[in-house]
Amino acid sequence: MYKIEIDGRAGFCGGVKRVIRLAEQNLSQGKTVKSLGDLIHNDPEINRLKQQGLQIVEHNVLEQKVEDGDVLLIRAHGEPPITFEMAAEREISLIDGTCPVVTKSQKIAREAYLRGEQVVIVGKKFHAEVKGIIGHCDGKAQAIMSEEDLKDLRLDPNLPVFILAQTTISPQDFQKGVEWIRNLGFQVRVHDTLCRFVTGRDKDLQEFSAAYDVILVVGGHKSSNTKYLHSVCKSINPNSYHIEDETEIDFHWFDGIHSIGITGSASTPPWMLEQIKAILEHQLNGKHSLEEGVSEIVQS
Ligand code: SF4
Numbered sequence: 001m002y003k004i005e006i007d008g009r010a011g012f013c014g015g016v017k018r019v020i021r022l023a024e025q026n027l028s029q030g031k032t033v034k035s036l037g038d039l040i041h042n043d044p045e046i047n048r049l050k051q052q053g054l055q056i057v058e059h060n061v062l063e064q065k066v067e068d069g070d071v072l073l074i075r076a077h078g079e080p081p082i083t084f085e086m087a088a089e090r091e092i093s094l095i096d097g098t099c100p101v102v103t104k105s106q107k108i109a110r111e112a113y114l115r116g117e118q119v120v121i122v123g124k125k126f127h128a129e130v131k132g133i134i135g136h137c138d139g140k141a142q143a144i145m146s147e148e149d150l151k152d153l154r155l156d157p158n159l160p161v162f163i164l165a166q167t168t169i170s171p172q173d174f175q176k177g178v179e180w181i182r183n184l185g186f187q188v189r190v191h192d193t194l195c196r197f198v199t200g201r202d203k204d205l206q207e208f209s210a211a212y213d214v215i216l217v218v219g220g221h222k223s224s225n226t227k228y229l230h231s232v233c234k235s236i237n238p239n240s241y242h243i244e245d246e247t248e249i250d251f252h253w254f255d256g257i258h259s260i261g262i263t264g265s266a267s268t269p270p271w272m273l274e275q276i277k278a279i280l281e282h283q284l285n286g287k288h289s290l291e292e293g294v295s296e297i298v299q300s
Pocket of ligand 1: 099225
């Protein structure tokens with residue numbers, strides 16, 4: 001009999017809960033809700049919301065005809081000011097789902113930019129949150145995520161450099177980014193804008209990872225938060241696997257072991273964790289708690 005348990009601290013962060021609540025509230029009022037990009041980095045949850053009527057649209061929607069009653073939902077990653085300006089010009093109704101933690105980063109970056117500092121974000125330059133922050137600095141902020149990116153940095157040695165973080169990267173990656181710029185000889189001012197929901201889980205997650213033979217980290221492959229949490233688990237327990245959904249489970253992982261811990265990122269819905277637990281209980285322990293509609297996985 002396997003011991004199979006879900007991490008009590010796994011599940012949606014406040015920012016994701018909020019944006020999903022906004023989507024569901026407006027959908028239940030009969031509005032056509034269009035999310036500007038994937039609402040969260042989790043396809044099964046997006047599919048669940050699509051079944052309620054949510055539409056996913058791209059930025060060209062800001063140049064198209066808008067039907068009465070349509071509302072455009074800004075996701076938790078936030079947007080640059082131009083998005084809000086274009087929507088206002090075209091009288092598009094907006095619901096701002098920007099996470100308050102991201103709004104704070106945007107404000108901090110803009111204030112540094114207005115003081116005349118050169119803003120550098122340690123984060124992925126094509127990530128929606130980073131693009132939003134760059135927009136809040138009138139397109140003048142720059143982003144680095146690897147040493148390779150340093151060659152593209154354009155910094156004036158006579159001006160101060162201000163560094164902040166994409167909220168969901170690891171503290172180690174942030175520290176590395178800061179050191180790279182310091183090593184170029186710049187005096188830097190650093191503001192730690194990492195999300196405490198993510199970094200605050202490290203210690204608990206390390207303990208959780210040590211308590212089970214195998215750890216399953218459930219979350220989207222595009223989710224920075226999931227990748228980071230997986231790296232935390234893996235540093236403690238080498239038998240930690242990142243899966244997006246139950247179809248990615250390899251049952252050979254459980255040969256000769258006794259316990260499985262299931263955890264998830266800030267964008268992993270609690271129902272997915274329960275579903276994966278039910279599938280494992282069914283397949284490994286012979287429990288018949290699967291709800292109708294949850295497909296069985298055939299052991300290979
Ligand atoms: S991980 Fe943090 S910054 Fe990102 S949406 Fe959740 S609470 Fe906001």
